[in-house]
Amino acid sequence: MKRLELRLHLLMCRHCHNYADQIKALGDGARRLMGGREPTRDELKHLENEICDKICSHGGGAQH
Amino acid sequence: MLMTLDQDDFAGPDFLARLKARDSGTLRRLVQQYLPQLLRAARGAGLTAQNAEDVTQNVFLTFLEKLETFEGRSHVRTWLFGILYRKISEMRRSAQKEGAAEDIDEVMEHRFKTNGMWQKPPRQTDTPTYEGEVRQHLDDCLGTITTDQRLAFVLREVEEMDTNEICRAMGVSRSNLGVLLFRGRNLLRECLEKRNVTRD
Numbered sequence: 001m002k003r004l005e006l007r008l009h010l011l012m013c014r015h016c017h018n019y020a021d022q023i024k025a026l027g028d029g030a031r032r033l034m035g036g037r038e039p040t041r042d043e044l045k046h047l048e049n050e051i052c053d054k055i056c057s058h059g060g061g062a063q064h
Numbered sequence: 065m066l067m068t069l070d071q072d073d074f075a076g077p078d079f080l081a082r083l084k085a086r087d088s089g090t091l092r093r094l095v096q097q098y099l100p101q102l103l104r105a106a107r108g109a110g111l112t113a114q115n116a117e118d119v120t121q122n123v124f125l126t127f128l129e130k131l132e133t134f135e136g137r138s139h140v141r142t143w144l145f146g147i148l149y150r151k152i153s154e155m156r157r158s159a160q161k162e163g164a165a166e167d168i169d170e171v172m173e174h175r176f177k178t179n180g181m182w183q184k185p186p187r188q189t190d191t192p193t194y195e196g197e198v199r200q201h202l203d204d205c206l207g208t209i210t211t212d213q214r215l216a217f218v219l220r221e222v223e224e225m226d227t228n229e230i231c232r233a234m235g236v237s238r239s240n241l242g243v244l245l246f247r248g249r250n251l252l253r254e255c256l257e258k259r260n261v262t263r264d
Binding site for chain 1: 088091092095096099100103104107108113117120121124125128181182185186187188189194195198199202203217218220221222249252253256
């Protein structure tokens with residue numbers, strides 16, 4: 001019910017509608033910005049191996 | 065090959081038992097599954113690429129050290145993000161003076177009149193243009209908010225984690241998280257408005 005009230009309010013109130021648009025765009029912008037900074041596959045693999053080597057030496061299990 | 069499994073595959077008692085037995089294949093799958101998310105969140109929290117890598121490595125080492133105490137009551141991802149949050153907080157505590165937590169009433173009163181109207185109404189955005197400009201300025205604006213606000217924002221918006229999981233990972237109540245998100249988003253929005261990243 002509260003969600004419905006909120007949606008109705010966003011339909012009627014220009015300022016809150018603008019606010020919601022800005023917040024949504026902020027999230028979308030952040031996802032695109034940070035998604036574009038993903039490490040490359042090779043960098044990820046290198047780091048993954050480094051971590052796995054350490055974890056295995058701590059844990060005592062065999063790896064590779 | 066990077067293996068991506070469903071979250072549920074990392075939540076069962078069998079998985080936990082294999083982890084506790086230090087099964088190397090299970091540990092590797094855990095790293096493969098969560099390394100990209102942890103790395104992204106660490107970068108999103110404002111760490112340099114090198115610091116983000118160091119912190120992420122430490123998260124997995126701490127995870128292994130504390131594994132015996134992990135009872136599986138929360139999802140393993142929540143636990144990993146909780147460790148990440150504490151590592152980032154420790155790193156930042158000495159380097160940066162963080163603002164004190166604000167009361168939600170104070171946050172609301174600052175932006176609304178007593179009749180409930182906006183003190184300074186948000187401006188209209190041309191959405192595609194706005195999104196493009198957000199990307200240009202967001203980095204600088206993220207530097208204006210606290211680490212807690214920033215991490216809450218990244219976990220919600222970038223990692224798309226739900227409220228309960230973020231609360232458990234960061235050790236905050238739902239209302240505290242609400243304030244962190246509200247305050248962080250507002251500061252980001254206002255920072256962007258100051259840079260004229262909106263259209264009247």
